[in-house]
Amino acid sequence: MMRSLWTAASGMAGQQFTVDTIANNLANVNTAGFKKSRVDFQDLLYQTIRFAGTAVTAGAEIPTGIQVGHGVRPVATVKIFSQGTFRETNNPLDLVIEGDGFFQVLLPDGTIAYTRDGSFKKDSDGRIVTSDGFVLEPEIIIPSDAIELSVGADGTVSVVMVNDSEPQEIGRIELARFVNPAGLRNYGRNLFLATGASGPPIVGQPGLDGFGAIAQGHLEMSNVEVVEEMVNLIMAQRAYDANSKAIQASDDMLQSANNLRR
Incomplete structure (x- = not known):
């Protein structure tokens, strides 16, 4: 042959x-x-x-x-x-990372997954979650009587309450990055999982130590x-x-x- x-x-x-x-x-x-x-x-x-x-x-x-x-x-x-294009949505729960880093998401089995998809929602308990209901890590709960939500470039989440003109900080978003992001495993649902090839996650504050800053009211689209x-x-x-x-x-x-x- x-x-x-x-x-x-x-x-x-x-x-x-x-x-x-x-x-x-x-x-x-x-x-x-x-x-x-x-x-x-x-x-x-x-x-x-x-x-x-x-x-x-x-x-x-x-x-x-x-x-x-x-x-x-x-x-x-x-x-x-590589960075995808940004699209303005004016939705306060749409977040984009301007630079390196991943949002952290808690899966039902306790595993931490990572995503660049910042189209977050609010569940019945006021928690910030993904479209599949996975909770953003660390957990941030928006009070039911909040009338305005603001997310700073450094990940600080603040709200303005009813009958109150001063914003109150309710939490801070932390990002993760990896030595070898190409080694991450695709989980589906816009999520990645850490592997031995990717190395352990390096967690930090947005805008510092090589992490990208967060912009509110925008989404990062596909690259x-x-x-x-x-x-x-x-x-x-x-x-x-x-x-x-x-x-x-x-x-x-x-x-x-x-x-x-x-």
């Missing part, structure tokens, strides 16, 4: 994986806080038929060897954490560039077609060999 069949098949599978990744990026083009992914590839093992440097006669050696590759495989899907993804899609499709042509050529060669007569 010709090795080119399997080599080209690995290329087709790799480009299909690329198209799947691009499709997910495009599907989330309007998802708040979404970060696009990129596929990295790696060539497979090589079969060495002749080693370079092999001596042929006294004082002479082969300058180049003969190696044949066996295709390609996806080796990583890298999250690109997906539609034009860029469409170009990548065309490239992946052409590469898929080229690999299919290699399989077709190998099949034609095998057919010619089978049709040989003595």
Whole structure:
């Protein structure tokens, strides 16, 4: 069996994986806080038929060897954490991080998850939560008689109460960042989980020690560039077609060999 069949098949599978990744990026083009992914590839093992440097006669050696590759495989899907565009909403519970950092969210099992999606809501107890009801960590409860909510660039949350003109501080938002954010695991629901590759979370105050400041009344949109993804899609499709042509050529060669007569 010709090795080119399997080599080209690995290329087709790799480009299909690329198209799947691009499709997910495009599907989330309007998802708040979404970060696009990129596929990295790696060539497979090589079969060495002749080693370079092999001596042929006294004082002479082969300058180049003969190696044949066996295709390609996806080796990583890298999250690109570049800043997305900001959209003004004038909603006091819509928050955006101007720079590095993640909001912390408490999952029902007690695990802390991390997100760039700042489209927060208020539940029946007055707690600031995500769209799925996961509580912002540390917990901040907005009093039922509050008539105005303000979030400062440093994460300070203040409210103005009924019959009171002076704002009162009710809590402070803390952010987390990671040495290697690309090592975070996608949890879905616009959330990430820490892993050994990402390193432990570094928690701090917005606007200090490398953390981004918080802007109220804005949302960070997806960092997906539609034009860029469409170009990548065309490239992946052409590469898929080229690999299919290699399989077709190998099949034609095998057919010619089978049709040989003595």
